[in-house]
Amino acid sequence: MDPFLLEALVNGVLLGGVFALPVLGLNLVFGVVDVIWLCYAELVMVGMYAVWFLYTQAGWPLPLAFAACLPFVAALGVLLHVLVVRPLLRAPPINQVLATGGVLFVLQGVATLVFSTDFRSLGVEMPPMEVGEVFVSGTKLAAFLAALAGAAALWAFLKFTYVGTAIRAIARDREVMPLMGVDPRRIYLITSAVGGTLAGFAACLLVVQLDVHPFVGLSFGPITFMICVMGGLGNMLGGFLAAFLMGLIVSVGGFWWNTEMSYVVAFVFFIAVMFLRPQGLFAR
Amino acid sequence: MSAAVAAARSAAPAAATLELSGIRAGYGDFQALFGVDLRVAPGEAVGVVGPNGAGKTTLLRVISGLLRPTAGTLRYGGHDLTAVAPHELPALGIAHVPENRRLFPHLTVEENLRVGAYARTARAHFAERRDRVFSLFPRLAERRHQLAGTLSGGEQQMCAIGRALMSGPRLLLLDEPSAGLAPIVVQQVFALVRRIREEGLTVLIVEQNVAQVLRVVDRAYVLETGRIAAAGSSAALAADPAIRRSYLGMH
Numbered sequence: 001m002d003p004f005l006l007e008a009l010v011n012g013v014l015l016g017g018v019f020a021l022p023v024l025g026l027n028l029v030f031g032v033v034d035v036i037w038l039c040y041a042e043l044v045m046v047g048m049y050a051v052w053f054l055y056t057q058a059g060w061p062l063p064l065a066f067a068a069c070l071p072f073v074a075a076l077g078v079l080l081h082v083l084v085v086r087p088l089l090r091a092p093p094i095n096q097v098l099a100t101g102g103v104l105f106v107l108q109g110v111a112t113l114v115f116s117t118d119f120r121s122l123g124v125e126m127p128p129m130e131v132g133e134v135f136v137s138g139t140k141l142a143a144f145l146a147a148l149a150g151a152a153a154l155w156a157f158l159k160f161t162y163v164g165t166a167i168r169a170i171a172r173d174r175e176v177m178p179l180m181g182v183d184p185r186r187i188y189l190i191t192s193a194v195g196g197t198l199a200g201f202a203a204c205l206l207v208v209q210l211d212v213h214p215f216v217g218l219s220f221g222p223i224t225f226m227i228c229v230m231g232g233l234g235n236m237l238g239g240f241l242a243a244f245l246m247g248l249i250v251s252v253g254g255f256w257w258n259t260e261m262s263y264v265v266a267f268v269f270f271i272a273v274m275f276l277r278p279q280g281l282f283a284r
Numbered sequence: 285m286s287a288a289v290a291a292a293r294s295a296a297p298a299a300a301t302l303e304l305s306g307i308r309a310g311y312g313d314f315q316a317l318f319g320v321d322l323r324v325a326p327g328e329a330v331g332v333v334g335p336n337g338a339g340k341t342t343l344l345r346v347i348s349g350l351l352r353p354t355a356g357t358l359r360y361g362g363h364d365l366t367a368v369a370p371h372e373l374p375a376l377g378i379a380h381v382p383e384n385r386r387l388f389p390h391l392t393v394e395e396n397l398r399v400g401a402y403a404r405t406a407r408a409h410f411a412e413r414r415d416r417v418f419s420l421f422p423r424l425a426e427r428r429h430q431l432a433g434t435l436s437g438g439e440q441q442m443c444a445i446g447r448a449l450m451s452g453p454r455l456l457l458l459d460e461p462s463a464g465l466a467p468i469v470v471q472q473v474f475a476l477v478r479r480i481r482e483e484g485l486t487v488l489i490v491e492q493n494v495a496q497v498l499r500v501v502d503r504a505y506v507l508e509t510g511r512i513a514a515a516g517s518s519a520a521l522a523a524d525p526a527i528r529r530s531y532l533g534m535h
Binding site: 162165166168169172173175176177178179180181182183184 | 348369370373379382388389390395398407
């Protein structure tokens with residue numbers, strides 16, 4: 001096989017791993033709370049700034065900055081739920097989308113005020129690794145492995161803990177949950193914290209690959225939503241698989257044509273999927 | 285968490301008397317219950333029978349706090365249940381098997397049981413109670429890793445009762461456990477209810493299948509259009525000509 005095509009395929013899988021985390025977070029919150037966090041990519045952006053600030057300005061070691069980013073964005077997720085989502089739980093969906101969409105612009109605006117529109121870079125890069133005939137970016141490979149570990153940890157949490165099992169149960173039947181001794185309000189809070197943690201995790205993986213600026217969310221936010229819808233909104237496994245499919249389309253499209261064209265191909269593929277399987281590729 | 289619930293959690297919940305008096309409730313403009321008085325003492329098995337739409341399910345929903353009464357008092361031992369959040373009832377020793385079972389079809393049998401043991405007071409007893417549920421319902425043990433949605437109707441009812449037992453209740457509320465089941469399976473379900481109450485559980489069971497339920501309970505109330513129309517021991521109700529005509533299909 002053409003080594004450059006092989007490289008594109010490998011990069012597609014690595015990219016898919018990074019898409020997977022925000023997709024899982026967004027799907028989790030939507031499946032449980034039934035509200036779409038339109039500002040999800042901007043939570044990731046704030047997390048990226050947090051890592052950048054702690055590492056380059058405050059002089060923290062990078063692992064410590066990463067470790068602080070997770071609870072920080074988790075707390076933002078809880079705040080978002082308490083201040084914006086919870087008061088609108090019974091409101092029409094359009095109001096919920098407009099409200100979280102408003103938070104998107106607020107976060108972009110605050111980031112611009114505080115950090116200006118300059119592109120900020122961590123300036124860390126791991127050396128590329130040669131695997132067989134293919135050169136792989138060490139940073140991307142590390143981010144991919146971390147994303148897989150994060151997804152596995154999420155799966156274990158949902159599969160093996162009381163709270164995780166209740167989270168999966170409530171996505172299907174809200175009203176019956178109090179009879180099980182489950183307080184739905186608490187489950188929504190925990191889910192929002194987990195959704196925020198996943199955004200923080202994604203921020204750690206993206207900040208080593210992308211420069212941070214207030215509008216960086218636009219470079220992965222729209223595709224994150226597309227992947228969620230493609231996999232079937234609220235369907236965790238479908239979203240996970242669709243993330244890799246989208247990663248491959250973008251990466252191989254970029255190899256055959258160029259990066260801009262690859263996103264065009266990805267959107268065309270998305271539109272085709274919406275015509276053929278509006279319920280999502282992996283809906284049962 | 286209320287102080288009452290906190291106190292109840294310090295020890296295993298004690299059996300207590302459930303007492304409803306003058307309960308009125310409804311949905312919006314529609315009133316379903318018009319002043320219901322009802323009492324269930326520890327160790328009793330009590331039935332509420334009546335036609336479809338009489339308010340039987342509403343009555344259980346009021347007891348477990350899913351619907352708040354508009355008037356009347358609702359007490360369980362020393363607790364005013366109208367002041368307790370519904371999710372705190374398992375800690376007080378009350379479990380509710382809802383109408384249509386309401387299992388989580390996409391979770392396995394064992395995961396359904398785990399959700400039933402969610403209350404903090406119940407988690408420590410998970411393995412022991414699961415094994416007890418499996419000994420009561422051996423079919424569930426065979427199917428523990430199967431998705432609950434793939435069980436037969438009778439197995440789903442067993443799983444729903446098992447899930448309620450996971451919280452270690454002293455009072456079990458059962459809503460139409462025989463609904464939608466084949467006659468032979470109905471027999472099995474009622475045999476299980478009898479076994480559960482022989483183990484000392486207090487049972488309040490709502491049923492349309494009057495003939496069957498009167499064989500299991502000590503006493504029953506007849507609920508008609510939101511009011512208690514008659515009450516008495518199972519034997520007395522089964523012998524009552526009006527009941528026999530309306531509910532037992534006898535003339």
